[in-house]
Amino acid sequence: MSPVLLETVLIGIGTYLFRSGSLSLGSRIAWPEGVRTWLSFVTPAVLGALLGPMILMQNNRVISLSHSADLLAALPTCVVAWYTRHLLLTVATGVVCFAVIRYFV
Amino acid sequence: MDTNLNVAKRALKDASPILFAYFPIAVTFGVIATGSGLSFLEVFLISALVYAGGAQFMLVSFIATGESFVATILTTLLVNLRHVLYGTTLGPAFSSWKERRKWAFAFGMTDEVFAVASSRILQNPAVPIYQLPFAGACYLSWLLGTVAGAGIGGIVPAQLSAALSFALPALFLALVFLGKRTFAHFSAALCGAALAILATLFHIGSFGIVLGAVTGATLGFVIQLHRSRTAQNTPTVQSGTPFGE
Structure with missing residues (x-):
């Protein structure tokens, strides 16, 4: 995998985890x-x-x-x-x- | 009683301002990204996987300037850390949703989707039949714009793409002023700017963004804390200040 693609995938995963993790956790605890x-x-x-x-x-x-x-x-x-x-x-x-x-x- | 179809239609209607804003910005992204030497597939994948305007423009400029792998990923993720706030804020409205659907909606939770969703949820509870088409349409607009931009990227004159390079700072400025406008928030931004400039002068530019972000956020937090305490003790002090809460 080229560095550009690897950066894209890692940033994509990180960003998605920020969004999904916080929404999932935020829906359970304040x-x-x-x-x-x-x-x-x-x-x-x-x-x-x-x-x-x-x-x-x-x-x-x-x-x-x-x-x-x-x-x-x-x-x-x-x-x-x-x-x-x-x-x-x-x-x-x-x-x-x-x-x-x-x-x- | 709203039928599912009507709810979905209303979702698309509510999303239309975002669709119209996203498309040209995504076209600009496609033009700039292909102009910096990225392939059509790379440009498309950045939009498809990252799906965050500011971070995408930043990623492309880091790739173009040959920024290091670790600094690129850390800085870009730091810019996207604000999404944690969005999930945390919207979370309680999604407590009755199935886990799978929460994770589906979360993918499309961008700045603008959050801004509209958070104001709508005050009027109507978050239901999947509304939220999922809403977020999905915005994502589609972003992807279509990217494809269009990457497609014409090779034939756009150099003068035009040079002018379009200002789209990134303009987008960041727009996000500063579209956010909360308190003295504390502007102090956070100015502190971040000052530290990043100092860091660049001392040739530790990428670290400066992290330093500016953390210090700026803490300064803003402290100012807000101090002001809300002062306001509680002497309510009249706030009345003459230029920035309201």
């Missing part, structure tokens, strides 16, 4: 409130950790605002996400803004 609250902060923290380097860095260096098409495109994307709460509209806005900014910057 988890402590503290655990559930902590888990609810994992998602924004992971997303932040992924976005930070992606938007603010290039070649392992922090870059300035005016030189980053990613950061400039992120601003209107955030505004649309904030006001519409619409997944597709947000992604579409981001991609279009990024394309326009890349063309002009």
Whole structure:
């Protein structure tokens, strides 16, 4: 099996076990409130950790605002996400803004 | 009294916003993944087996940049750890279900399916005839979009696929703002971002995501705990803050 397929299968199994194990267990026992609250902060923290380097860095260096098409495109994307709460509209806005900014910057 | 057919129809109608959102995002995924040199079969299997948008885009970018095997799997799974929260939250509504059906529904429990399911379950109890077609239709839309994207991936101009590469950060930004919007949640995200940037500066990038996730989540948790205690003691303090609970 190629490394890509092996990674895919392992991530697939892990993700499925997160989903099924938690649903199966969650239907039998109630988890402590503290655990559930902590888990609810994992998602924004992971997303932040992924976005930070992606938007603010290039070649392992922090870059300035005016030189980053990613950061400039992120601003209107955030505004649309904030006001519409619409997944597709947000992604579409981001991609279009990024394309326009890349063309002009 | 609803017939089974009507319930299933209502499920598909309720799923339609997700179907329309998934298809183009999955097309984008197919285009980007084939553009990074993955084969049609690999791209299809990623969508079929992983079935989690953010994690899939991430996996492809890790493969493209030659990230190590262990870091790729650990980081991607960490991103998907949030699904534990979904199962834990929805669990009680599924207590009367047969075990087999719980495990079938769980496969399709994505961010969006969870978001819609958790709001619907407050109005109607979770029944298999509703939940299974609902989750199944979303999965089908994701697979069809992936196949379409992987099919046209080879003929999409480089300019367009470069622009589409912003779909991933845009998707992550959307998920940040679609989630809870409290001061504590934004603090968790900013802390995660700061630590991941620091880790990248010190050339321990993949570890930075784990570090940022765990530290950020703990910071958010502590802030929320502190704020709810302060709110209990002096209720008026909260009124002027920009972020409501």
